[in-house]
Amino acid sequence: MSTESTSKDSRSREKAPAGERVADWADGRLGIYSLAKANMRKIFPDHWSFMLGEICLYSFIIIILTGVYLTLFFHPSMNEVEYHGSYVPLQGQLMSEAFNSTMHISFDVRGGLLIRQIHHWAALIFLAGMFVHMMRVFFTGAFRKPREVNWLFGFLLFVLGMFTGFTGYSLPDDLLSGTGVRFMEGAVLSVPIVGTYLSFFLFGGEFPGGDFVARFYSIHVLLLPGIMLGLVVGHLILVFYHKHTQFAGPGRTNKNVVGMPLLPVYMAKAGGFFFLVFGVIAAISAIASINPIWAMGPYRPDQVSTGAQPDWYMGFSEGLIRVMPGWEINFWGHTLVLGVFIPLVIFPLVLVAIAVYPFIESWVTGDKREHHILDRPRNVPTRTAFGVAWITWYMVLLIGGGNDLWATHFHLSINAITWFVRIAFFVAPVIAFIITKRICLGLQRRDKDKVLHGRESGIIKRLPHGEFIEVHEPLSQDALHTLTAHEQYKPAEIGPTVDENGVERKVKGSEKLRAKLSEAYYGEESQIPKPTVEEYKEITSGHGHH
Amino acid sequence: MAALVVLLLALACTGGLYTLFAPTDKAKADETAQSLAIDEGKKLYAVGCASCHGTGGQGTTDGPSLVGVGAAAVDFQVGTGRMPAQQPGAQVPKKKVIYTQAEIDQLAAYIASLGAGPNVPTDAQYGPEGADIAKGGELFRTNCAQCHNFTGKGGALTHGKFAPDLEGVSPKHIYEAMQTGPQNMPSFPDTTLSEQNKKDIIAYLDAVNGDDTESPGGLELGGLGPVSEGLFAWIFGLGALIAVAVWVAARTAKAKKS
Numbered sequence: 122m123s124t125e126s127t128s129k130d131s132r133s134r135e136k137a138p139a140g141e142r143v144a145d146w147a148d149g150r151l152g153i154y155s156l157a158k159a160n161m162r163k164i165f166p167d168h169w170s171f172m173l174g175e176i177c178l179y180s181f182i183i184i185i186l187t188g189v190y191l192t193l194f195f196h197p198s199m200n201e202v203e204y205h206g207s208y209v210p211l212q213g214q215l216m217s218e219a220f221n222s223t224m225h226i227s228f229d230v231r232g233g234l235l236i237r238q239i240h241h242w243a244a245l246i247f248l249a250g251m252f253v254h255m256m257r258v259f260f261t262g263a264f265r266k267p268r269e270v271n272w273l274f275g276f277l278l279f280v281l282g283m284f285t286g287f288t289g290y291s292l293p294d295d296l297l298s299g300t301g302v303r304f305m306e307g308a309v310l311s312v313p314i315v316g317t318y319l320s321f322f323l324f325g326g327e328f329p330g331g332d333f334v335a336r337f338y339s340i341h342v343l344l345l346p347g348i349m350l351g352l353v354v355g356h357l358i359l360v361f362y363h364k365h366t367q368f369a370g371p372g373r374t375n376k377n378v379v380g381m382p383l384l385p386v387y388m389a390k391a392g393g394f395f396f397l398v399f400g401v402i403a404a405i406s407a408i409a410s411i412n413p414i415w416a417m418g419p420y421r422p423d424q425v426s427t428g429a430q431p432d433w434y435m436g437f438s439e440g441l442i443r444v445m446p447g448w449e450i451n452f453w454g455h456t457l458v459l460g461v462f463i464p465l466v467i468f469p470l471v472l473v474a475i476a477v478y479p480f481i482e483s484w485v486t487g488d489k490r491e492h493h494i495l496d497r498p499r500n501v502p503t504r505t506a507f508g509v510a511w512i513t514w515y516m517v518l519l520i521g522g523g524n525d526l527w528a529t530h531f532h533l534s535i536n537a538i539t540w541f542v543r544i545a546f547f548v549a550p551v552i553a554f555i556i557t558k559r560i561c562l563g564l565q566r567r568d569k570d571k572v573l574h575g576r577e578s579g580i581i582k583r584l585p586h587g588e589f590i591e592v593h594e595p596l597s598q599d600a601l602h603t604l605t606a607h608e609q610y611k612p613a614e615i616g617p618t619v620d621e622n623g624v625e626r627k628v629k630g631s632e633k634l635r636a637k638l639s640e641a642y643y644g645e646e647s648q649i650p651k652p653t654v655e656e657y658k659e660i661t662s663g664h665g666h667h
Numbered sequence: 668m669a670a671l672v673v674l675l676l677a678l679a680c681t682g683g684l685y686t687l688f689a690p691t692d693k694a695k696a697d698e699t700a701q702s703l704a705i706d707e708g709k710k711l712y713a714v715g716c717a718s719c720h721g722t723g724g725q726g727t728t729d730g731p732s733l734v735g736v737g738a739a740a741v742d743f744q745v746g747t748g749r750m751p752a753q754q755p756g757a758q759v760p761k762k763k764v765i766y767t768q769a770e771i772d773q774l775a776a777y778i779a780s781l782g783a784g785p786n787v788p789t790d791a792q793y794g795p796e797g798a799d800i801a802k803g804g805e806l807f808r809t810n811c812a813q814c815h816n817f818t819g820k821g822g823a824l825t826h827g828k829f830a831p832d833l834e835g836v837s838p839k840h841i842y843e844a845m846q847t848g849p850q851n852m853p854s855f856p857d858t859t860l861s862e863q864n865k866k867d868i869i870a871y872l873d874a875v876n877g878d879d880t881e882s883p884g885g886l887e888l889g890g891l892g893p894v895s896e897g898l899f900a901w902i903f904g905l906g907a908l909i910a911v912a913v914w915v916a917a918r919t920a921k922a923k924k925s
Contacts, residue, residue, distance in 0.1 A: 167916055167919050168916060169909070169912045169913040169915075169916035169917070170912075171916075172912040172915065172916060173909070173912070175912075176905070176908050176909075176912065209800060209801075209874065210800045210801055210804050210871060210874045210875055211801055211804065212800070212801045213801050214801050214804070214805060227883070227884075228883070234883060234884060238884055238885075242900060242904060245896065245897060245900035245904065246900055246904040246905055246908065249900055249901050249904065249905045250905060250908070253905065253909075296808060296812075296817065297817070297892060297893075381919065381920055386919075386920045390915060393915070394911070394912070394915055397908075397911045397915070398908060398911070401904070401907045401908055401911060402904070405899075405900075405903060405904050405907075406885075407885060408885050408886055409884070409885045409886040409888055409896075409899055409903075410882050410883070410884025410885045410886060410887055410888065411884065411896050412893075412896070413882070413883075413884055413887075413890075415883070416817050416818045416875060416890065417817045418804060418805070418808050418817065421808075421809075423809065424808045424809050424812065425812070425813050426808065426812035426813060426816055426817045427812065427813055427814055427815070427816050427822030427823070427830070428816045428817075428820070428822055428891055428892045428894075429892070430892055430893045430894050431893060432893045432896070432897060433893065433894075433896075433897025433898075433900065433901070436893075436894070436897065522894075523894040524823075525822055525823035526823070526891060526894050526895075528823035528827070528829070529821060529822065529823045529829050532827070533827065534757070534825075534826050534827035535823045535824070535825060535826070535827075536825060536826050537827075
């Protein structure tokens with residue numbers, strides 16, 4: 122034994138192993154040792170919902186990889202050609218080179234259709250993943266200081282993802298996406314005064330012209346993904362810099378992170394998870410068809426099909442336009458198409474409503490401290506109710522966007538659905554808000570009950586005098602801590618309206634509003650006081666209670 | 668139902684007896700056959716159709732006039748089970764066919780005798796020989812897709828009406844529907860869509876929405892476009908990935924128990 126180890130030592134003194142020498146070489150030039158030392162043991166907390174962002178990151182990488190493959194065969198040109206590929210029902214049809222090359226990718230390039238489907242399914246899943254990830258961050262309050270900027274980065278990624286998706290599915294120049302581009306052109310045209318100029322600028326003349334595929338191509342493969350890549354890197358750097366948030370629990374404070382080190386645990390987990398994500402998306406792409414352009418045919422402005430919807434992430438804009446009454450105003454020979462222009466204005470507002478929320482909350486609550494412990498959604502009823510109301514609003518618009526399929530599949534009148542959406546657009550978020558808040562308060566009461574009286578064990582006991590009681594098991598110290606770890610705030614007051622000299626100061630409208638909103642957040646109506654130590658002691662020290 | 672069957676049998680018997688004893692010497696053979704079919708059709712009509720369409724096919728508030736709709740309209744409506752209608756509503760859906768083809772022909776002969784209209788097409792008119800599928804696709808996207816979807820999967824119309832899915836509809840009935848424009852569908856007479864055009868469209872539908880149609884990309888998801896794709900991506904795509912995430916997170920590194 123000893124001889125063996127000494128011989129090893131002497132050998133290493135003579136010449137370091139190849140790996141070490143390479144690392145030394147790199148460290149001398151890149152300083153990787155200090156970087157690695159600082160970051161390799163970085164701790165990340167463990168929870169499945171913290172992996173939603175990973176799903177987004179990996180599907181983004183998959184989209185880039187498959188997208189590169191597709192660019193090798195796609196011709197972003199609107200020159201007209203006659204189809205002579207292997208799909209019989211389109212033989213001899215005139216189409217743009219963009220459509221022709223997409224047909225070529227789908228039927229005549231090895232693995233082309235699978236790659237196309239992976240690219241498209243991954244895009245739908247990327248956006249869906251971002252949506253759920255965003256909601257996870259929202260409902261747990263992970264957007265609070267110091268993470269507001271990262272929230273905005275994430276929001277921008279979602280919006281840019283929407284437009285990258287839109288420009289992407291428009292590229293094949295098929296009848297479905299062409300209808301979508303026409304829809305967009307209509308929205309641009311509805312802008313007062315400059316609409317027509319914008320449209321002519323965008324399409325290089327009258328719609329559809331011969332330019333838009335090439336222009337969308339540059340936007341789709343260069344401009345938007347470039348910005349997104351930068352934002353993704355920034356997003357990740359900030360996650361590293363801020364450290365990851367964690368749920369409350371024993372030993373977890375606002376100043377530490379309890380979890381596993383990046384190396385080796387998270388490297389193995391995250392690396393493995395990448396392949397799992399790739400595997401699931403590849404399997405779905407092998408099983409289910411997406412955007413079958415051969416069935417839709419090439420775009421021609423004189424043709425249109427029913428069931429022409431955008432991909433799901435643009436569906437709420439479709440809903441806005443479908444349920445909007447066709448109002449228009451004519452004056453001095455000009456037409457203001459409110460039926461299209463109003464939806465165009467509401468479209469960004471729907472998104473902005475959720476994006477600005479963190480700033481509104483921090484203004485209302487006046488909370489400027491850092492938060493690294495996540496909230497349980499029930500403990501912040503007003504925020505949770507707002508989030509559910511927003512999701513309800515979004516879903517109502519999605520129903521509007523698919524009103525024809527709701528009509529055919531549930532045997533309803535499309536007019537009735539449209540009216541339902543028009544009313545629900547205003548009413549449903551309010552109802553959702555009220556119901557969610559009630560549920561949150563109910564759950565808070567349940568938590569309080571659990572802390573004070575323990576868990577219902579389901580065991581029924583008969584006392585000597587004949588009374589039946591259910592035995593409650595006291596919770597463990599860990600569970601008690603977790604259920605009572607959250608802070609409860611008092612509503613912000615307006616403050617003294619009379620200064621030290623007895624002079625009345627003017628209370629600003631914004632101050633009054635803020636006090637009212639703060640009351641809505643932390644007033645008696647909005648939180649159940651958590652059990653105090655005295656309450657707990659009194660109840661647990663007594664005898665004969667159950 | 669039993670009463671209807673008895674009634675039909677009784678009518679058939681009386682009709683049969685009538686044909687046996689009726690004087691046939693006045694007219695020639697085919698004319699006789701034709702007029703017999705008309706007579707039979709008239710009786711069937713009086714039982715199954717007259718309550719809504721009027722005793723002479725003149726129409727009532729419950730059903731339109733059938734004068735001039737032609738044999739093709741009868742063959743389509745009764746042959747797909749749409750007529751006799753089960754109940755009034757936004758649209759009369761297709762259901763089980765309750766008349767035999769012979770009875771449908773008799774009804775058609777009677778309605779055709781009320782006024783000239785399109786005839787039932789022959790196999791040569793709607794058969795696949797000499798059809799141009801690609802041309803049919805172009806015509807379908809120009810004339811039909813706005814209600815029936817890209818490949819004829821159907822779509823919604825106003826107030827609960829709908830354009831039905833065209834899968835499994837026989838070529839003859841598709842031809843007749845184009846010719847006569849049943850219910851909410853506009854009609855496409857030969858002056859609008861020539862015989863050859865109709866043949867092309869039927870061949871296209873058979874290629875993209877028939878029994879032997881292959882879906883190169885895998886499951887078709889109803890052929891309904893992005894709505895069903897979005898649902899699939901959310902439920903099976905993201906659903907599976909979240910399940911995998913929960914699975915991975917549940918398998919965390921632990922200190923070895925000794």
